[in-house]
Amino acid sequence: MHMADALVSPAVGGAMLAVSAGLVAYSARKMRKDFDPSRIPLMGIMGAFVFAAQMINFAIPGTGSSGHIGGAVLLAALLGPYAAFLALTCVLVIQALFFADGGLLALGCNIFNMGFFGCFLAYPIFLKPMAGNFSNPVKVLLASILACIVSLQLGAFCVVLETLVSGVTQLPFGAFVALMQPIHLSIGVVEGALTGLAIVFVYRARPQIFLECNAQKSFSYRAVLGSLLIAALAIGGGLSLLASGDPDGLEWSMEKVAGTAELESSGAVHGAAADVQEKTSFLPDYSIPDSESAAGTSVAGIVGSLITLAAALAVGFALKPRTKRTRVCV
Amino acid sequence: MSASKTGKFGASLANLRSLESLATRDTPLHRISPTIKIAATFAYIVAVVSFGVYDFSGLLPFAAYPIIVASAGEIPYGLLFKRTLIALPFVAFAGTANIIFDRAPVELAFGLKITGGMLSFAVLILKTLLTVSAVLVLAATTPLNAIASGLKRFGLPCILVLQFVMTWRYLEVLIDEAERMFHAYVLRSPDGKFVKFKDWPMMAGQLFLRAYDRAERVYGAMQCRGFDARRIHTHNIRETGGEIFGLILFAAACAALRCFNLSAAVGGIFS
Structure with missing residues (x-):
C-alpha cells in the first residue's frame, strides 16, 4: 500500500504531510504525559518486528499480486495507540529512506493510510471493545480480523482518493476502487488472522506486556x-x-x-x-x-x-x- | 522455493547494511549538514512531482542531480539503479492505465506520433526513478544518527527521534537472533532444508520472545551506562552560512528548471 512520490502531487503530498505531522505531534504529547521509560525496549523491538514483517510478501490467490501486512493493529494492541502510531511512523520513514518503499513527499499519505485507521479507528472502536483484556482467544481473533479489514479497507480507499486527486493516472475511479478494495480485503483477512494469533501468543507468553498496557490510563x-x-x-x-x-x-x-x-x-x-x-x-x-x-x-x-x-x-x-x-x- | 526465500531475506539484510556502510564514509558531500541535505532533497522532489503529466523533456534535466551526487558521493550506480527498481511495480500498475485509457495522439519530432497515455506513462516512470534515487542518495550520504539529529533539529518530538533510532538499532538485534535460530534449525534438520512451513509459527513466536528479552537486557545495559530517555543525545547541528546559501541556490535552480525547459532550449540551439 506504500505510495511512491511520483504518484502524489505536491498539494496532496503537502496536505497529507501536515495532517500526519499533526497526528504525530498529538501522539507525542499524549505519550509524554505518562511516559514509562521501561516501555522503550518493547517499542523498539516491536518497530523492528513490524519492519521485518513488512518485508515478507505473501501471494494473494487469484489476483497474481502480492501483499504484506501493515502491522498497525498489532502495534496498537501491544503498545497502545499513541506509541503504535509513532512506531509505525518510524518504520515508514526508515522504509522510505533506505528501501525506496514509499517516498519522502508521499510519507504523509503513507503514515495516514497505514497508521491512522489502525491505531486511532480500528483499535479503539473495534479491537479494544470486542477483545477486552485479550484473555479470550476467539474474541481476540475475531476482533483483530475485523479491525484489520476495516483499517485496510479505509487505507486502500484513501490510496485511491489520493492518487486520483493527484491526477497522475487515468484509471477511472470505479475501476481503481474495484481493483484495490478486494485485494485489501483478502490482505485484511490474512493480516487479521496473523495479528490475532500473535496477540494470543504474546498474551500467553508475556502477559505482563498487556498488564502494563492496561495499567496505563484508560483510553x-x-x-x-x-x-x-x-x-x-x-x-x-x-x-x-x-x-x-x-x-x-x-x-x-x-x-x-x-x-x-x-x-x-x-x-x-x-x-x-x-x-x-x-x-x-x-x-x-x-x-x-x-x-x-x-x-x-x-x-x-x-x-x-x-x-x-x-x-x-x-x-x-x-x-x-x-x-x-x-x-x-x- | 524456500531456498529463494532465504536468499531474498538474506539479500534484504545485506542491502540494509550496504547503504549504511556507504553513509559512514567521508566525502565533501557526507560532511554537509543533514538538515541541508534533507531540505534539498525535499525541494528536488517537490519540483519533480509538480511537472505536468506530459512534460517529459522538461523533466529530463533533473536526472543530473542523482547522477552528480552519486559520483561525488562515490555511490555505485548499479546499487542505486537496482534499489530504484523496487519502487516501480505499483507505479507501473497505475501508469499502465494511462496507456489504456488515454489514446489521444501526441506528435513528437519527425512526424512521429505516440498516444498521450504512452507519454504520461514514460513521465510517471521517469518521476519515480528521479524521486527514488534522490532519496537513496540522501540515505547513502547521511548516517542514520545524523538523520536523527536532523529530524530533531527540524523540531520533531524527542520521543519520535528516540523511536527512530531504537527501531533501526533493534533491527540488528532482531536479525542477530533470527540468524542464530535459523543456523541452529538448519544444523539440526537432517535434510539440511530451510525451515518447514509447519515450524514457521513456532519460529516466529520464539524469535519474538528471544528478541524481546534481549532488547530488555540491551536496554538495561544502556541504562547502566547512563542512558536517559528524557535526555537523548544527538549531535548539535549548526548549518554554516555557505550551506544555507547553497541550499537557496539549489532550490532556485530547481524552480528555474521547473519553469524553463532546458531540453527544448538546448535542442533549439542545435536545430
Missing part, C-alpha cells in the same frame, strides 16, 4: 473522537478543495494534447473537454446541487465526512458489549 475516547473529527474535516474539506481547485495539471495537459494533436474533428476536442470535466469532478455526487464553486464541494466533503464518521461510530456502538459503561460523548 480516552474523547481525544480519539476529537482527532478523528479534525482529520475527517481536514481530509473531507482539504481534499475536496484540492479536487476541484487544483485541476491545473490535468487541464493544462489536456489543453496541450488538444493543441498539439492535429484536430481531426471537433468531436475529439469535445471528448477531451468532457474528459477534463469528468476528471476534475471525479466524485460528482459529492457536490452540492447548483453549486459549481470549490466551497460547495468542500462543504459536501465535510458533511460527507461527518456522516461517514457517524456511521462508523454507530457500527462501533452496535458491536460494543452492553455490559460496559460507555464513556463516549459526542
Whole structure:
C-alpha cells in the first residue's frame, strides 16, 4: 500500500504531510504525559518486528499480486495507540529512506493510510471493545480480523482518493476502487488472522506486556473522537478543495494534447473537454446541487465526512458489549 | 522455493547494511549538514512531482542531480539503479492505465506520433526513478544518527527521534537472533532444508520472545551506562552560512528548471 512520490502531487503530498505531522505531534504529547521509560525496549523491538514483517510478501490467490501486512493493529494492541502510531511512523520513514518503499513527499499519505485507521479507528472502536483484556482467544481473533479489514479497507480507499486527486493516472475511479478494495480485503483477512494469533501468543507468553498496557490510563475516547473529527474535516474539506481547485495539471495537459494533436474533428476536442470535466469532478455526487464553486464541494466533503464518521461510530456502538459503561460523548 | 526465500531475506539484510556502510564514509558531500541535505532533497522532489503529466523533456534535466551526487558521493550506480527498481511495480500498475485509457495522439519530432497515455506513462516512470534515487542518495550520504539529529533539529518530538533510532538499532538485534535460530534449525534438520512451513509459527513466536528479552537486557545495559530517555543525545547541528546559501541556490535552480525547459532550449540551439 506504500505510495511512491511520483504518484502524489505536491498539494496532496503537502496536505497529507501536515495532517500526519499533526497526528504525530498529538501522539507525542499524549505519550509524554505518562511516559514509562521501561516501555522503550518493547517499542523498539516491536518497530523492528513490524519492519521485518513488512518485508515478507505473501501471494494473494487469484489476483497474481502480492501483499504484506501493515502491522498497525498489532502495534496498537501491544503498545497502545499513541506509541503504535509513532512506531509505525518510524518504520515508514526508515522504509522510505533506505528501501525506496514509499517516498519522502508521499510519507504523509503513507503514515495516514497505514497508521491512522489502525491505531486511532480500528483499535479503539473495534479491537479494544470486542477483545477486552485479550484473555479470550476467539474474541481476540475475531476482533483483530475485523479491525484489520476495516483499517485496510479505509487505507486502500484513501490510496485511491489520493492518487486520483493527484491526477497522475487515468484509471477511472470505479475501476481503481474495484481493483484495490478486494485485494485489501483478502490482505485484511490474512493480516487479521496473523495479528490475532500473535496477540494470543504474546498474551500467553508475556502477559505482563498487556498488564502494563492496561495499567496505563484508560483510553480516552474523547481525544480519539476529537482527532478523528479534525482529520475527517481536514481530509473531507482539504481534499475536496484540492479536487476541484487544483485541476491545473490535468487541464493544462489536456489543453496541450488538444493543441498539439492535429484536430481531426471537433468531436475529439469535445471528448477531451468532457474528459477534463469528468476528471476534475471525479466524485460528482459529492457536490452540492447548483453549486459549481470549490466551497460547495468542500462543504459536501465535510458533511460527507461527518456522516461517514457517524456511521462508523454507530457500527462501533452496535458491536460494543452492553455490559460496559460507555464513556463516549459526542 | 524456500531456498529463494532465504536468499531474498538474506539479500534484504545485506542491502540494509550496504547503504549504511556507504553513509559512514567521508566525502565533501557526507560532511554537509543533514538538515541541508534533507531540505534539498525535499525541494528536488517537490519540483519533480509538480511537472505536468506530459512534460517529459522538461523533466529530463533533473536526472543530473542523482547522477552528480552519486559520483561525488562515490555511490555505485548499479546499487542505486537496482534499489530504484523496487519502487516501480505499483507505479507501473497505475501508469499502465494511462496507456489504456488515454489514446489521444501526441506528435513528437519527425512526424512521429505516440498516444498521450504512452507519454504520461514514460513521465510517471521517469518521476519515480528521479524521486527514488534522490532519496537513496540522501540515505547513502547521511548516517542514520545524523538523520536523527536532523529530524530533531527540524523540531520533531524527542520521543519520535528516540523511536527512530531504537527501531533501526533493534533491527540488528532482531536479525542477530533470527540468524542464530535459523543456523541452529538448519544444523539440526537432517535434510539440511530451510525451515518447514509447519515450524514457521513456532519460529516466529520464539524469535519474538528471544528478541524481546534481549532488547530488555540491551536496554538495561544502556541504562547502566547512563542512558536517559528524557535526555537523548544527538549531535548539535549548526548549518554554516555557505550551506544555507547553497541550499537557496539549489532550490532556485530547481524552480528555474521547473519553469524553463532546458531540453527544448538546448535542442533549439542545435536545430
